[in-house]
Amino acid sequence: MNRKIIISIALLFVFVYGLLHKDSKREKLSINRSNDWAIALHGGAGEIPPDLDSNLRQSYEQALSSALDIGQEILASGGSAVDAVEQVVRFLEDEPLFNAGRGAVLNERGDFELDASIMDGRDLSCGAVVGIEHAKHPVSAARKVMEKSPHVMMAKYGGELLLDDEKEWAPSDYFFTMERYEQWQRVSEQGTVGLDHWEDGKLGTVGCVAKDSQGNLAAATSTGGLVNKAIGRVGDSAVIGAGTYADNATCAVSCTGKGEEFIRYTAASLVSHLMRYGGRSLEEAAEEVLTHRTGAHSGGMIGVDKDGALLLHYNTSGMFRAAADSSSYRFVGV
Ligand code: ASP
Numbered sequence: 001m002n003r004k005i006i007i008s009i010a011l012l013f014v015f016v017y018g019l020l021h022k023d024s025k026r027e028k029l030s031i032n033r034s035n036d037w038a039i040a041l042h043g044g045a046g047e048i049p050p051d052l053d054s055n056l057r058q059s060y061e062q063a064l065s066s067a068l069d070i071g072q073e074i075l076a077s078g079g080s081a082v083d084a085v086e087q088v089v090r091f092l093e094d095e096p097l098f099n100a101g102r103g104a105v106l107n108e109r110g111d112f113e114l115d116a117s118i119m120d121g122r123d124l125s126c127g128a129v130v131g132i133e134h135a136k137h138p139v140s141a142a143r144k145v146m147e148k149s150p151h152v153m154m155a156k157y158g159g160e161l162l163l164d165d166e167k168e169w170a171p172s173d174y175f176f177t178m179e180r181y182e183q184w185q186r187v188s189e190q191g192t193v194g195l196d197h198w199e200d201g202k203l204g205t206v207g208c209v210a211k212d213s214q215g216n217l218a219a220a221t222s223t224g225g226l227v228n229k230a231i232g233r234v235g236d237s238a239v240i241g242a243g244t245y246a247d248n249a250t251c252a253v254s255c256t257g258k259g260e261e262f263i264r265y266t267a268a269s270l271v272s273h274l275m276r277y278g279g280r281s282l283e284e285a286a287e288e289v290l291t292h293r294t295g296a297h298s299g300g301m302i303g304v305d306k307d308g309a310l311l312l313h314y315n316t317s318g319m320f321r322a323a324a325d326s327s328s329y330r331f332v333g334v
Contacts, residue, residue: 029323029331030283035308036326037075041067041088041208042312043098043320045256045300048334050317057334060097064322065332067091071210072324081210081218081252082120082143089116089139089220092206096177098320099204101137103177104224106184107231112175114138114224115238117153118146121217121246126152128238129159136170139222152240175224187228205237207244207254209304213326217252217304219244219268225259235259241269248306250275251282256319257299265293271303281305286313 043064071088075081093101104112116138117128127146130153135141144162145154154162163169205223212218221244223237236243236259243259245268246252253268262268267289274285282305290301290313300314302321312321312333322332 029310029312029333031310031323031325031329032281032283033309033325033327033329035211035310037211037213038304038308038310038323038325039068039071039075039084039088039208039210040302040304040310040312040323041071041092041206041321042254042256042300042302043092043206044204045314045316045319047297047316048318048320052334060320060334061332063092063095063097064320064334067095067208068322068324068330068332071208072330075210075212076326078213080214081212081216081246082118084210084212085208085218085220086118086139086143088208089206089222090137092208093137093139093222096179097204098206099224100206100222102175103180103204104175105180105204105227105229107225107229107233108188109231110181110184111231112172112224113229113231113233114175114222115235116142116220116222117238117240117244118142118220119218119240119244119246119252120146121219121248121252124247126240126244126246128153128240128244130155130234130238131232132156132159133172134169135160135163136168136174139220140168142220142222153238184227192228205256207237207256207302209246209252209254209302211252211304211306211308215248215306217246217248217306219246219252219254221254221256223256236262236267239263241266243268245269245272247272247276251285251303251305253286253301253303255299255301257294257314257316261294261298265289267294267301271301275305282309282311283313286311290315
């Protein structure tokens with residue numbers, strides 16, 4: 001009798017443990033196929049509630065799908081990888097559902113400080129902006145740093161001043177959404193700093209990687225960072241090598257998750273270096289970085305290698321993501 005009870009309790013424990021850990025299993029999608037062109041994008045990785053409202057889920061899927069259309073059209077008509085990643089990220093920055101551009105999260109003072117970066121795999125040219133407050137599209141400010149300045153990273157007005165089209169400037173309230181304000185109030189009342197991902201299951205940092213039909217790779221990432229973050233805090237999205245990397249010889253990568261971890265391990269460039277110097281595939285390299293470096297529940301990354309193989313990989317319960325390639329493959333997932 002006692003034995004039966006003990007066995008039943010043990011089985012119950014195993015069952016409950018399984019349920020609790022079901023959502024934290026590592027998932028990935030790798031499409032190891034050579035492609036003329038290929039593209040992947042993300043809208044943040046994190047703990048997506050299984051009971052996410054179906055209308056909200058649909059809105060996210062619709063936004064991801066429209067972003068994918070933009071990149072797909074550019075690449076299918078022979079456009080460049082750099083143009084594709086910039087235009088996709090610009091679209092996602094305009095979409096208040098995501099934590100980038102309009103709809104970005106607020107810092108501890110209730111202000112916006114936006115980070116973004118972009119990299120061109122042809123020659124390793126790159127640009128990043130940090131703590132931007134008035135550029136509607138931080139990714140385009142980052143591209144200006146890459147193409148119109150001798151520098152690779154510029155903070156605050158330094159990056160914004162490169163935007164010569166005044167339509168690209170916005171007052172601070174342009175970025176404001178009531179949802180983010182209420183989220184910031186909740187987090188600041190608790191006196192914590194929150195990854196946008198973990199708070200109410202909302203996700204947000206955006207990124208895109210692409211290979212074009214000329215064989216060139218590019219990556220871009222844009223974010224509002226952490227909810228209630230300290231003034232001046234900078235995450236991986238603005239750091240070339242950490243949140244963004246592209247090298248025609250290996251791959252293009254854009255990350256999302258706990259920025260401090262991705263910076264510590266220079267996650268995006270580590271994937272490229274493991275491929276180049278360690279002979280790993282994109283999939284093996286990403287697995288190594290997300291499992292053995294940045295660690296459990298740290299976030300995710302998207303990638304494309306020099307042959308056009310795609311990767312969508314995360315160690316959280318979900319990642320807003322989408323991908324397509326020239327073989328007519330198309331995927332949108334939450
Ligand atoms: N990686 C971003 C940061 O740390 C946050 C995110 O991906 O949501 O700023």
